[in-house]
Amino acid sequence: MSVQPTEKVYIEILKQIKAIIVEDGLQAGDKLPSERELSDRLKVGRSSVREALRSLELLGLIETRRGEGTFIREATGHRLVEVLASFILNDNKARHDLQETRHIVIKDCVELAVRRAESATISKLTNLIEQMDTNEQEQVHRACKQFEKIVIQACGNHLLYRLYVELTGYGSSLQRANSYWSRAFCEEVLTLLQSKDAVKLTSLLSKQNDALNAIE
Amino acid sequence: MSVQPTEKVYIEILKQIKAIIVEDGLQAGDKLPSERELSDRLKVGRSSVREALRSLELLGLIETRRGEGTFIREATGHRLVEVLASFILNDNKARHDLQETRHIVIKDCVELAVRRAESATISKLTNLIEQMDTNEQEQVHRACKQFEKIVIQACGNHLLYRLYVELTGYGSSLQRANSYWSRAFCEEVLTLLQSKDAVKLTSLLSKQNDALNAIE
């Protein structure tokens, strides 16, 4: 009889691990006890510990480095979208949604960035623009990507930034490559960031979106 | 030297499982091959298969029933929400980002909805408003939530909608409850949707955000 639902061990382990993190006051970047030690401390098999850790890893909450150990990641670094989408992303509609969502998130980030960008960020961007004064296409390309990333990060919202990263990640795994910012575009953005002209920046971005949509 | 990153086995298994789902045309509710069969078919240890399956389970993508098998679920990131939330709880920055991102996503959805909402949607919303003519608080509350959901869905972008769901999910498992739309707010939104007044709608939403931020 009976049938006590008996929480699965690996779920119980998740709670224990969380307790350990709290008790020991572990922060992002800190090392968790080794799998064998956890297995010992919690009186469960190592395989169960691993099932729990693998789950947390897939969620992006921890990071494991072979030969070194298991480490806590930043709290907001979840692979939510990545995994969900990879299991959902089969039809064309989903792809279109993906592109659209990516553009929207970029727009949101930039709109926040124009309000929050600090002078340090601006000078970093200025620097990047200068680096584009070269004939090497490869270097220009790299600088543009870096420029885009820094602008997005300047939104000051880590979760939103992660969304951008994830959405861009999928994109690259699809057939059509993602669009990157051109040098001219970067320069325009920098100017508008400096003048804190949110309105023009918004219209600039939506103009680019329209152009991209037209291509499809 | 070298050090080819060599994708971890359980990650590879995730892909394989996805491939099996696609090949066999499995739908939500269907049964996956057993752990032992997967282990056989993919030529990997059963424990590795389990690590992959446990991860998917934690994400809410599959459901396992002892003695029966493993089944595909409708993709509602159910458990994911709990786990993530419990790991994010003590990080104030993360919480703020979460709230902000949620507001932004809602704004994005509504802005798309105002351009895409069909008449069928509008009449559904009108209907809901009428249902609010009652003294039962519970019913009004339910109608408001439903109203919000329909508006969000009207954005026509499923990925964006899912983001909203996930973000709202986290929020509700945190201490502070999420803010819901009031009846008056719903009525305003409906009016603006009908008149397709995107500008006023945007300002209405940001006004609400500011009010909420002031409370904190």
Next chain:
DNA sequence: TCAATATTAGTGGTCTGACCACCTCCTAAT
């Protein structure tokens, strides 16, 4: 014949112990 019961095969859940590959750190030889 038919219903209740016992058996059995199949499934997930867990543990153990064994390797392997890799990293770090310490030691000993140069």
Next chain:
DNA sequence: ATTAGGAGGTGGTCAGACCACTAATATTGA
């Protein structure tokens, strides 16, 4: 002092063994 090598710790993977549970099957009893 520098460097090469080894030892020990860590995650990665596998195989095999039980257990608990479910459902389909076979057996039994009326």
